[in-house]
Each structure stands twice: as C-alpha cells, then as structure tokens.
Amino acid sequence: xxxxxxxxxxxxxxxxxxxxxxxxxxxxxxxxxxxxxxxxxxxxxxxxxxxxxxxxxxxxxxxxxxxxxxxxxxxxxxxxxxxxxxxxxxxxxxxxxxxxxxxxxxxxxxxxxxxxxxxxxxxxxxxxxxxxxxxxxxxxxxxxxxxxxxxxxxxxxxxxxxxxxxxxxxxxxxxxxxxxxxxxxxxxxxxxxxxxxxxxxxxxxxxxxxxxxxxxxxxxxxxxxxxxxxxxxxxxxxxxxxxxxxxxxxxxxxxxxxxxxxxxxxxxxxxxxxxxxxxxxxxxxxxxxxxxxxxxxxxxxxxxxxxxxxxxxxxxxxxxxxxxxxxxxxxxxxxxxxxxxxxxxxxxxxxxxxxxxxxxxxxxxxxxxxxxxxxxxxxxxxxxxxxxxxxxxxxxxxxxxxxxxxxxxxxxxxxxxx
Amino acid sequence: xxxxxxxxxxxxxxxxxxxxxxxxxxxxxxxxxxxxxxxxxxxxxxxxxxxxxxxxxxxxxxxxxxxxxxxxxxxxxxxxxxxxxxxxxxxxxxxxxxxxxxxxxxxxxxxxxxxxxxxxxxxxxxxxxxxxxxxxxxxxxxxxxxxxxxxxxxxxxxxxxxxxxxxxxxxxxxxxxxxxxxxxxxxxxxxxxxxxxxxxxxxxxxxxxxxxxxxxxxxxxxxxxxxxxxxxxxxxxxxxxxxxxxxxxxxxxxxxxxxxxxxxxxxxxxxxxxxxxxxxxxxxxxxxxxxxxxxxx
Numbered sequence: 001x002x003x004x005x006x007x008x009x010x011x012x013x014x015x016x017x018x019x020x021x022x023x024x025x026x027x028x029x030x031x032x033x034x035x036x037x038x039x040x041x042x043x044x045x046x047x048x049x050x051x052x053x054x055x056x057x058x059x060x061x062x063x064x065x066x067x068x069x070x071x072x073x074x075x076x077x078x079x080x081x082x083x084x085x086x087x088x089x090x091x092x093x094x095x096x097x098x099x100x101x102x103x104x105x106x107x108x109x110x111x112x113x114x115x116x117x118x119x120x121x122x123x124x125x126x127x128x129x130x131x132x133x134x135x136x137x138x139x140x141x142x143x144x145x146x147x148x149x150x151x152x153x154x155x156x157x158x159x160x161x162x163x164x165x166x167x168x169x170x171x172x173x174x175x176x177x178x179x180x181x182x183x184x185x186x187x188x189x190x191x192x193x194x195x196x197x198x199x200x201x202x203x204x205x206x207x208x209x210x211x212x213x214x215x216x217x218x219x220x221x222x223x224x225x226x227x228x229x230x231x232x233x234x235x236x237x238x239x240x241x242x243x244x245x246x247x248x249x250x251x252x253x254x255x256x257x258x259x260x261x262x263x264x265x266x267x268x269x270x271x272x273x274x275x276x277x278x279x280x281x282x283x284x285x286x287x288x289x290x291x292x293x294x295x296x297x298x299x300x301x302x303x304x305x306x307x308x309x310x311x312x313x314x315x316x317x318x319x320x321x322x323x324x325x326x327x328x329x330x331x332x333x334x335x336x337x338x339x340x341x342x343x344x345x346x347x348x349x350x351x352x353x354x355x356x357x358x359x360x361x362x363x364x365x366x367x368x369x370x371x372x373x374x375x376x377x378x379x380x381x382x383x384x385x386x387x388x389x390x391x392x393x394x395x396x397x398x399x400x401x402x403x404x405x406x407x408x409x410x411x412x413x414x415x416x417x418x
Numbered sequence: 419x420x421x422x423x424x425x426x427x428x429x430x431x432x433x434x435x436x437x438x439x440x441x442x443x444x445x446x447x448x449x450x451x452x453x454x455x456x457x458x459x460x461x462x463x464x465x466x467x468x469x470x471x472x473x474x475x476x477x478x479x480x481x482x483x484x485x486x487x488x489x490x491x492x493x494x495x496x497x498x499x500x501x502x503x504x505x506x507x508x509x510x511x512x513x514x515x516x517x518x519x520x521x522x523x524x525x526x527x528x529x530x531x532x533x534x535x536x537x538x539x540x541x542x543x544x545x546x547x548x549x550x551x552x553x554x555x556x557x558x559x560x561x562x563x564x565x566x567x568x569x570x571x572x573x574x575x576x577x578x579x580x581x582x583x584x585x586x587x588x589x590x591x592x593x594x595x596x597x598x599x600x601x602x603x604x605x606x607x608x609x610x611x612x613x614x615x616x617x618x619x620x621x622x623x624x625x626x627x628x629x630x631x632x633x634x635x636x637x638x639x640x641x642x643x644x645x646x647x648x649x650x651x652x653x654x655x656x657x658x659x660x661x662x663x664x665x666x667x668x669x670x671x672x673x674x675x676x677x678x679x680x681x682x683x684x685x686x687x688x689x690x691x692x693x694x695x696x697x698x699x700x701x702x703x704x705x706x707x708x709x710x711x712x713x714x715x
Contacts (some may be wrong), residue, residue: 072678242574380680390662
C-alpha cells in the first residue's frame with residue numbers, strides 16, 4: 001500500500017513538473033558589463049527578440065557586474081544548486097573553467113554546426129580553443145584602441161588626422177598636448193592592468209606568455225623594458241599622471257578633457273560617441289617593434305551540469321545572439337566588434353561604418369592582434385602580474401624586481417601543469 | 419516516591435532541552451557545522467580535473483605562512499583595526515557628549531551624524547569615490563582652489579589603505595554614537611546634581627562618573643568595531659579592489675579572492691579557520707579580563 005502510494009505520488013509530481021517543462025525550456029544566463037553604460041537594455045532587447053522568435057524557450061538574463069563578479073555569481077549559483085545553463089564570462093577564464101570541470105566544449109553539444117564554429121574571426125577564437133576543442137564562443141569582444149581628442153590636437157598645433165604611430169611620436173605628441181590641466185595620455189592601470197601591459201609588450205616585440213598556457217616571460221629583458229617605458233611616461237616624460245590611472249573613471253576623465261588620449265576597450269566607443277562634446281578620433285595602438293593589441297572581452301560558455309534539451313536551447317540562444325544581424329546591432333549599440341566577418345557584411349553595419357569609420361578600428365586591428373593573457377591558474381598568475389605592474393608604476397619596486405617576483409610566483413603555480 | 423522524583427527530573431530535563439533547542443539548532447546550522455566543515459576542507463588539497471583532492475594535513479596552513487601576500491594582508495588588517503577602532507570610538511563618544519548636551523539644532527546634529535550609518539556600504543563607497551577620484555574628485559577640486567597638486571588617494575600605496583580607513587570611521591562613528599547617546603540618557607540626573615553640590619568640576623564628573631558608567635557600552639562597541647574590522651569587504655570592491663599592489667587588501671577580501679577568483683577553496687578555508695582562531699582568542703580575553711574590570715549597573 002505504502003509502496004503504491006509512493007509511486008503514485010512520484011508519478012503525479014513528475015507529471016506536474018514535466019508539463020511546463022515540455023512547454024518551455026528555461027535558461028538562466030549570467031552576463032557581465034565591464035565598460036559601464038546602459039548596455040543591459042541592449043542585452044534585454046536581444047533576449048526579448050529571441051524569446052519572441054522561440055516561444056518555447058524562456059531566458060533569464062542576469063546582469064552580474066564585471067567579469068570577476070560574473071564568474072563569482074555564476075559559479076556560486078551552480079555550487080548552491082541554483083540553475084544556470086550558460087554565461088558570458090571572461091574569454092580568458094577558459095583554462096580555469098576547464099580545470100574545474102564546469103563547462104562543456106561546443107564540439108560535444110548535440111547538433112552543433114562546424115561551419116558555424118568556423119564562422120568567427122580566428123583571433124577571437126584563440127582564447128576559447130584549447131586542447132583541440134572549442135570552449136567559448138565570442139560575444140562581447142574587443143581590442144584596445146586609442147581614443148584621442150581632435151580639438152586638443154588642433155589647439156596643440158598637431159594634425160588631428162594623424163594620431164601617433166610609434167612610441168616616440170606618442171611621447172613627443174604627448175608632450176605637446178600636456179599642460180597644467182591636461183595630460184597627453186592616460187593608460188589605465190587598475191581593473192585590467194595586465195591587458196594594457198600585454199599590448200605594450202607586444203608592441204615591444206615580446207609576448208608575456210606561451211600559447212599553451214604553461215610558460216610566462218615576465219622577466220624577459222624586453223618585458224622589463226616595457227614596464228620601464230610605461231612608468232617613464234609619467235616619471236620621465238611627464239605625459240601621464242603618476243600612480244595608477246583608474247579603469248572605471250577614465251572614460252569620464254577623457255570626456256571632461258583631462259587627457260588628450262586614452263587607451264581603452266573598444267566597448268566604450270558608442271558611449272564616447274554619444275557623450276563627447278568635442279571632435280574625437282579612434283586610432284589603432286602605436287608600434288615600437290611592431291603594432292599590436294591583445295583581444296579582450298567575454299565569451300559564451302555552456303555549463304556541464306545541463307540536460308540535452310537545455311544544451312540545445314542554450315546553443316540556439318548563442319547562435320541567435322552571435323548571428324550577423326544581432327552582432328551588427330550589438331556592435332553599433334556598444335562599440336564592441338562584430339564577431340564574424342559576416343557581421344560586417346550586413347546592411348546595418350555597412351551603413352553605420354560608412355557614416356562612422358572609427359567603428360572599424362578595432363576590427364582592423366585584429367590583423368595585429370594576439371590572444372589575451374591566459375594561463376592555467378590564470379587568475380592568480382594574472383594577479384601577480386597586476387601587482388608587479390602597480391608596484392612599478394607607483395614606485396614601490398623597480399620594474400625588474402617586481403617582474404622577477406611575479407615570474408617566480410607564476411613558475412611556482414604553473415609547475416603542477418607542466 | 420522515588421519513581422515520582424525520577425519522572426519529575428526527566429520532565430525537567432526535557433523541558434530544559436526544549437528551551438535550549440532553538441538556540442542549539444540555529445547555532446549548529448549557522449555556526450558549529452560550517453566551522454567544522456570549513457576546518458575539514460582546510461586539511462584537504464584542491465580538486466581539479468587532473469588531481470583529485472587528497473588529505474594534506476597542515477599543508478594549506480604552511481602554504482599561507484609562506485605566502486608574502488598573506489602577511490601583507492594581515493599587516494594591513496592590523497593597521498586598519500588599530501586605526502578604525504580607537505578613532506571611531508573616540509569620535510563617537512565626543513559626538514555623543516556633544517549631541518546629548520543642550521545645544522541648538524540638536525535634532526539636526528544627531529540626524530546628520532547618523533546618516534552615514536543608514537547608507538548601504540556600496541552606496542557609501544561610491545559616494546567616497548567621488549571624493550577621492552583624482553582630478554574629478556571633491557578633494558582635488560578643493561585642493562585646486564588652494565593651488566595644491568592633484569593627489570591619487572586610492573591609486574598610490576601610501577594613501578590607499580588610509581583612504582579606506584577614513585571611509586570606515588566616517589561610516590561607523592555615527593552608529594556607535596547612537597549607543598553612547600542611549601547610555602548617556604540612562605545616567606540619572608541626580609548624580610550630576612550630587613556632583614555639583616560636592617563642587618566637582620565638569621571634567622571630574624565626566625572622568626569619575628560618566629566614563630565608568632559608559633564602560634559596558636564601550637566594551638560592546640569595541641567588540642562590534644573589532645568584528646567590523648575583520649568583516650570589511652564591500653568598500654574594497656568599489657574603492658580599491660585591494661590594490662594598488664595589495665596595499666589596501668584586507669583579510670576577508672583575500673579570502674574571497676582565494677575562494678572565488680582563484681578557485682582555491684582549501685586555502686580560503688584555512689584562512690577562515692585562522693581568523694576564527696584569532697577571534698576566539700580575543701573573545702576569551704574579553705570574557706576573562708575585560709569583563710571583570712567593567713562596572714555594570
């Protein structure tokens with residue numbers, strides 16, 4: 001009797017659960033915004049369009065702060081048993097997510113299209129392709145670009161159409177642009193200092209890591225020289241403020257005319273365009289030995305702990321959000337780049353970039369771009385590099401000492417994986 | 419007869435357990451069990467795809483002691499506690515004595531002073547970001563009026579921790595004042611009258627009557643301030659993220675970072691156990707020494 005009752009109850013509750021589940025698959029997606037601004041509305045709009053086109057799928061898109069906050073929110077939701085099927089997280093979290101066995105490679109999801117996987121810019125796939133599989137699909141991707149104030153260039157007697165092409169020009173123009181109220185250039189050194197540093201190191205002809213995520217080159221002479229150059233911009237040449245430059249408030253500082261040039265994510269482009277009261281330009285980063293910028297930004301990941309239906313629905317959502325039309329809309333509304341060549345072939349983005357050519361700079365720079373800094377134990381290795389950069393910039397350690405320490409720490413952390 | 423006593427005793431015991439059970443259940447769920455679980459996970463290594471978790475004994479603890487960042491963070495936290503606790507208590511006491519006397523616009527003074535307490539931590543930190551931001555910030559704008567150069571308060575190691583300390587004092591002093599104000603109002607008027615009749619000076623009255631009678635409150639506030647000095651994390655997220663170069667990183671932020679940014683739960687657990695241990699020792703000192711010296715009414 002008791003046994004029958006149990007079975008009966010189980011059947012009823014299973015039926016009760018299964019009926020709405022058949023009607024709709026519910027997805028919870030966490031996503032970050034690292035550049036500030038009202039981008040949540042843009043995401044909500046795209047998600048609403050997706051739900052309208054797929055009435056059987058319901059999406060809870062949860063904005064969860066910057067990249068670190070998002071990782072924390074998504075992973076603690078998973079740990080506490082709350083549902084989360086997919087997330088936009090840092091493209092460089094891939095190694096850690098794989099190592100924690102949290103995400104599933106896209107190649108292993110039922111019904112994935114190889115052509116689709118190959119439709120994105122290869123440079124944007126670099127951080128997501130590990131050990132022969134694809135773990136992340138590019139979404140809000142960027143490179144670092146140089147924003148500059150054309151009005152200030154004119155006032156300083158410089159040609160507003162020729163921003164600095166080399167480090168030397170950056171210094172000489174920076175000096176012409178620096179006065180009592182204004183600095184020539186600001187490169188942010190909080191938030192994501194390693195990112196800016198990586199750009200400088202590439203330009204100086206040296207990468208800070210190997211491609212397999214197992215070796216770092218922090219103490220290489222060229223890398224040390226790079227950090228010394230960054231510091232010299234303020235201490236020796238006086239074109240940048242001393243101490244650290246705040247990532248989060250830099251855009252505002254640029255808009256208020258406190259600096260003639262700023263290096264920042266291309267994700268700020270539309271916000272700068274909408275708020276600048278002056279004529280501004282966007283340039284590729286200057287070169288020393290070579291040109292270069294790391295890519296940056298967020299990828300889609302699908303979590304391992306999902307049912308086949310949820311994975312299929314998640315795949316559908318990701319395909320929708322990265323489709324050329326959506327990618328074009330996203331790029332226009334934010335400044336992030338279109339993730340596939342096809343996005344730049346859409347009417348919308350073609351018309352927009354004709355009218356506003358700076359929107360092409362980040363994409364054009366992909367030609368010289370490299371994968372963003374990412375290793376095993378990436379968060380801790382990165383923290384060591386961040387601290388070394390800040391220690392040198394604030395003058396509490398020499399560049400050589402700080403980087404040697406960071407290198408020793410990184411070697412200790414990576415030894416287990418080699 | 420004997421049986422009757424037995425039943426009575428058992429009844430009393432059950433009654434006692436029933437009275438104890440709410441506290442016992444809550445404490446077990448939210449204090450004892452988590453502490454034990456944390457301790458348990460602090461003696462195992464981290465599980466990753468290529469290495470299963472295994473028993474490592476005190477290894478996680480010795481790792482921490484060998485980690486220079488850990489000592490940096492401990493030092494920061496000692497400076498932080500050493501500055502915020504006495505200063506915020508002193509300011510709270512001074513303000514309470516002032517706000518308790520018959521001054522004009524007393525209500526306004528009390529409200530103004532209490533406002534920071536009502537603000538959420540994140541809002542308060544964002545507010546102070548507008549004070550500290552170089553160039554744009556209020557401090558720099560005021561400094562500029564006097565021709566002072568722009569100072570990057572949060573962006574240099576010498577000032578970052580102190581900038582956080584000032585925010586905490588600003589936020590906490592008003593909260594502590596409320597306790598002092600309440601305590602001051604329980605001091606009977608006739609003590610003051612008696613002191614006046616005896617010809618005691620105002621200072622003598624404060625030192626011999628008011629301060630001893632405030633001692634239980636001071637002790638309570640000290641414990642609170644100590645707890646707050648270990649649990650500060652919200653401000654750091656907004657103001658400095660522990661930087662630059664770990665200059666303003668405090669212990670709880672480091673634990674958070676270990677657990678959620680570095681995915682290293684065992685080391686985070688080991689650090690948590692160390693904090694628990696230190697707080698336990700402090701609580702012991704409080705019960706054995708300070709309590710005896712405190713005069714309760």
